[in-house]
Amino acid sequence: MSIAASETPGTVEAAPNWQPNSLSILVFLAGLVLTGALAWIAISIHDHNEDRLLNLELKQAASVVTAAVPSIQIPLTSAAELAAATNGSPQQFQKYMTAFVGQPGPFVGASLWRLGNGTATLVAGVGPVSEPAASPGTTAFLTKARNASTFAIVNMLNRPLPTIAYAAAAPSADTPWVVYAERQLPKSRHLKVTQNSAFSQLNYALYLGLSTKPTNLLEASSNEFPLQGHLATASVPFGDSAITVVATPNQELGGSLLARLPWIIVVAGVLLSLSAAVLADYLVRRRRQAEWLASENRRMYSEQRSIAEVLQHALLPQALPEVVGVETAIRYVAGSEGTDVGGDWYDVIPLDDDHFIFVLGDVSGRGVEAATIMARLHFAIRAYAIQGDAPAEILGKLGRFLDIDQDQSFATILCALVDVPRHSVTLVNAGHPPLLLLNGKTGDFVRTTVFPPVGVDRTTVYEATDFVVPGEATIVAFTDGLIERRDESIDTGLERLRTLTTEGPLGLDDLLTKILTESSSAEYHDDTAILAVRWKN
Amino acid sequence: MEELDTDETGFSVEQSDDSHGDPVVRLNGELDISSAAAFREAMEELVGKQPGRLVFDLSQLTFMDSSGIAVMVYVANNVKKVELLHASSIVRRVVEATGLSDILRLEPS
Numbered sequence: 001m002s003i004a005a006s007e008t009p010g011t012v013e014a015a016p017n018w019q020p021n022s023l024s025i026l027v028f029l030a031g032l033v034l035t036g037a038l039a040w041i042a043i044s045i046h047d048h049n050e051d052r053l054l055n056l057e058l059k060q061a062a063s064v065v066t067a068a069v070p071s072i073q074i075p076l077t078s079a080a081e082l083a084a085a086t087n088g089s090p091q092q093f094q095k096y097m098t099a100f101v102g103q104p105g106p107f108v109g110a111s112l113w114r115l116g117n118g119t120a121t122l123v124a125g126v127g128p129v130s131e132p133a134a135s136p137g138t139t140a141f142l143t144k145a146r147n148a149s150t151f152a153i154v155n156m157l158n159r160p161l162p163t164i165a166y167a168a169a170a171p172s173a174d175t176p177w178v179v180y181a182e183r184q185l186p187k188s189r190h191l192k193v194t195q196n197s198a199f200s201q202l203n204y205a206l207y208l209g210l211s212t213k214p215t216n217l218l219e220a221s222s223n224e225f226p227l228q229g230h231l232a233t234a235s236v237p238f239g240d241s242a243i244t245v246v247a248t249p250n251q252e253l254g255g256s257l258l259a260r261l262p263w264i265i266v267v268a269g270v271l272l273s274l275s276a277a278v279l280a281d282y283l284v285r286r287r288r289q290a291e292w293l294a295s296e297n298r299r300m301y302s303e304q305r306s307i308a309e310v311l312q313h314a315l316l317p318q319a320l321p322e323v324v325g326v327e328t329a330i331r332y333v334a335g336s337e338g339t340d341v342g343g344d345w346y347d348v349i350p351l352d353d354d355h356f357i358f359v360l361g362d363v364s365g366r367g368v369e370a371a372t373i374m375a376r377l378h379f380a381i382r383a384y385a386i387q388g389d390a391p392a393e394i395l396g397k398l399g400r401f402l403d404i405d406q407d408q409s410f411a412t413i414l415c416a417l418v419d420v421p422r423h424s425v426t427l428v429n430a431g432h433p434p435l436l437l438l439n440g441k442t443g444d445f446v447r448t449t450v451f452p453p454v455g456v457d458r459t460t461v462y463e464a465t466d467f468v469v470p471g472e473a474t475i476v477a478f479t480d481g482l483i484e485r486r487d488e489s490i491d492t493g494l495e496r497l498r499t500l501t502t503e504g505p506l507g508l509d510d511l512l513t514k515i516l517t518e519s520s521s522a523e524y525h526d527d528t529a530i531l532a533v534r535w536k537n
Numbered sequence: 538m539e540e541l542d543t544d545e546t547g548f549s550v551e552q553s554d555d556s557h558g559d560p561v562v563r564l565n566g567e568l569d570i571s572s573a574a575a576f577r578e579a580m581e582e583l584v585g586k587q588p589g590r591l592v593f594d595l596s597q598l599t600f601m602d603s604s605g606i607a608v609m610v611y612v613a614n615n616v617k618k619v620e621l622l623h624a625s626s627i628v629r630r631v632v633e634a635t636g637l638s639d640i641l642r643l644e645p646s
Contacts, residue, residue: 362603364602364603364604364606364607365570365573365604365607366570366604404607404610404611404614405611405614405615408577408607408608408611409604409607410603410606410607410610412603412635412636429636430636431634431635431636431637433634449636450633450634450635450636451636452635452636452637452639452640453603453635453636453637456610456614456637456640457614457640480602480603484602486567486599486600487599487600488627489626489627489630490627490630490631490634491630526570526602
């Protein structure tokens with residue numbers, strides 16, 4: 001018997017509850033990493049760009065400072081030239097320098113000196129601010145200025161009125177005339193930066209000399225001092241000293257978009273990562289759901305099959321009743337085509353010590369419907385048999401239980417009454433493949449009238465064929481699954497079956513095994529039932 | 538000409554009318570358990586039109602199992618005159634072996 005109920009389907013998850021799955025977390029994290037990388041790149045680009053722009057701005061600012069140099073140098077050297085040309089005329093000097101002293105400047109006072117014999121002598125002065133005392137320090141400074149190719153500078157920023165002193169001689173050598181001038185810086189050295197100037201985008205500080213110590217501060221654009229943040233420094237020559245510009249941007253030099261870009265990337269990246277994670281989660285859930293549905297379908301499918309199987313299992317006798325004088329055996333192979341079981345059945349019904357009825361039937365179609373029809377016929381035959389009806393009567397009455405117009409099926413049935421001691425068989429065939437009779441080394445199909453199957457026509461009158469079998473004969477009934485093949489006539493299948501059963505004596509079980517393995521077709525997987533009866537003597 | 542394609546095994550039905558205006562149903566391929574249900578539906582629709590005469594062309598029918606025969610019997614039971622033409626020997630033998638020669642009267646080929 002191979003109608004074991006199908007295995008219960010594997011454990012089926014209930015509809016999945018929501019919980020973040022590892023794929024969506026992974027997608028989210030990958031998105032964050034990518035976002036971080038992009039933001040870092042944007043920040044780097046931004047910083048690099050700001051650096052570049054700051055340096056450009058600084059250069060521009062430095063060039064402005066450089067441009068201021070002549071406004072100091074030209075008056076001084078021109079006055080020195082004039083002194084040389086006029087042999088140090090105080091009137092000429094005063095007349096010339098007046099234009100540069102006081103308002104508008106640049107100087108608060110200027111004086112003309114003559115260097116000679118290691119001392120400096122004041123020749124003339126302009127403006128309210130006192131000239132330096134004629135001292136060795138003054139002489140040294142003026143001498144330094146005379147020997148330099150440009151003007152000389154003294155840092156006097158620590159005075160109450162922060163001051164820078166300048167001195168310059170005429171470029172032509174060997175002149176004793178040196179011009180001295182002082183410039184006062186405003187007390188507040190916080191200068192407003194005008195828009196569109198070279199400094200408009202910068203906070204900056206100007207220092208005299210190369211050092212940026214506070215005492216060197218010339219002016220700054222901000223009260224917040226010293227400057228904080230991203231600093232850039234440049235120095236430009238100023239006389240025999242230098243002016244150092246320190247600057248930091250007071251706004252985004254590269255524009256606000258570039259500055260916001262990292263944040264835009266972060267926000268967009270996080271949103272995209274979230275969306276991707278949600279999408280991944282959705283897809284994973286859809287797949288889980290599909291898998292769940294598929295397994296649910298499989299379960300229902302196999303359940304459906306197993307309903308029919310259980311039904312069939314319940315109906316078909318698991319063991320044939322013992323009948324004195326004969327050996328009986330059955331084989332049942334469920335078809336593998338599709339999921340439905342077929343409507344094949346068999347039965348052995350003992351009547352008394354000498355008689356029994358055997359039945360082999362096949363309801364056309366498959367599934368629960370076929371199994372249900374089979375059940376009706378199975379029990380109806382049993383009931384009629386036990387009340388003493390002969391096979392022909394039984395089949396004639398079965399039309400009450402099956403109508404092809406309603407049930408869409410008919411049933412082919414072999415039904416036989418066997419008298420064991422007499423070796424006689426009363427056989428009725430309703431559309432069924434013939435009974436095979438094996439007698440030692442010869443095998444033949446029992447010739448009977450083949451009546452229409454049950455369910456086709458209720459008016460059919462079935463008639464039995466009686467025959468006697470020799471001692472130790474075997475009769476084999478089977479359903480068409482055993483012989484039916486698509487590419488050949490059933491006569492060919494019948495002949496194949498007949499010949500393979502005549503090759504020497506076999507035990508009944510071995511015989512059925514041989515018939516099943518050698519006759520049934522691999523290509524056509526209909527259900528197959530075989531029932532064999534062998535006389536013991 | 539209507540066509541009914543039932544399944545991957547390649548069974549199909551073509552329906553047309555003959556010179557008398559009666560329906561002619563041509564069966565192609567293998568009529569078995571996998572195609573019988575659809576074939577039955579198509580035939581129920583046809584039988585519902587109550588034709589006085591119905592012709593089956595079986596020349597292209599290569600195989601028929603009991604579920605296919607059941608549909609043919611249903612048609613034969615419900616249409617006054619059914620003609621079954623050009624059955625192959627395989628189909629002819631299945632009908633004979635099922636005891637239905639008197640119900641499904643196959644015209645001699």
